[in-house]
Amino acid sequence: MAGTSGGVVAKSLRSTTGRVVAGVVLVGAVLGLVIVLRSSAEQRSWASAEGTVQERTRSGKSTSVKVEYPLPDGTTQVATLSENGPIRNVGERVTVRYDLVDGRVVDAALADNDQAHWVTGGMLGVVVLGAMVANLLAWAPKPRSG
Structure with missing residues (x-):
């Protein structure tokens, strides 16, 4: 059988x-x-900076964090990024990877995105x-x- x-x-x-x-x-x-x-592989080649979690938001089953991080020209960028790794709390320092094109951030992700x-x-x-x-x-x- x-x-x-x-x-x-x-x-x-x-x-x-x-x-x-x-x-x-x-x-x-x-x-x-x-x-x-x-x-x-592409994300690992992006520039990175240490940022600070400003806010956590939850939408359905996904969680995002609003992170402020410095750019090479001295300005700061604020981005809402998907949280795919460990839970990040407000005030926590995180590493952000970002892709610059013509001096503008076109894409960004938390460095622990590799886990996903x-x-x-x-x-x-x-x-x-x-x-x-x-x-x-x-x-x-x-x-x-x-």
Whole structure:
């Protein structure tokens, strides 16, 4: 009985639709993983500054912090940033990474945002492995009856 459901799954994966779906899932998961890794690497290359949490806000299940941090030209920037790591309290010092283009901040994130990238990358890695197994099942030669 235990081998029966595996046989049904393998048969449905070997159909044209099953092969297409398995291929699309694999391609999508690999592209997602590449995007997450590139985004993480890009953020690590941004300039950083020590800022101070001014306020915490909660909207549904997500929490944001308003952080004030200095820029290289001596001005200060205030930004509301997603809190993906540990809970930050008002007055706490945090490291902010920011991307400057023509002297203006175009994007910013808390430095502990890497944790969110690791979690997303790990989940996508599991999906990639599952999709690879599904593709192996979909494209494996049919066992000979004999």
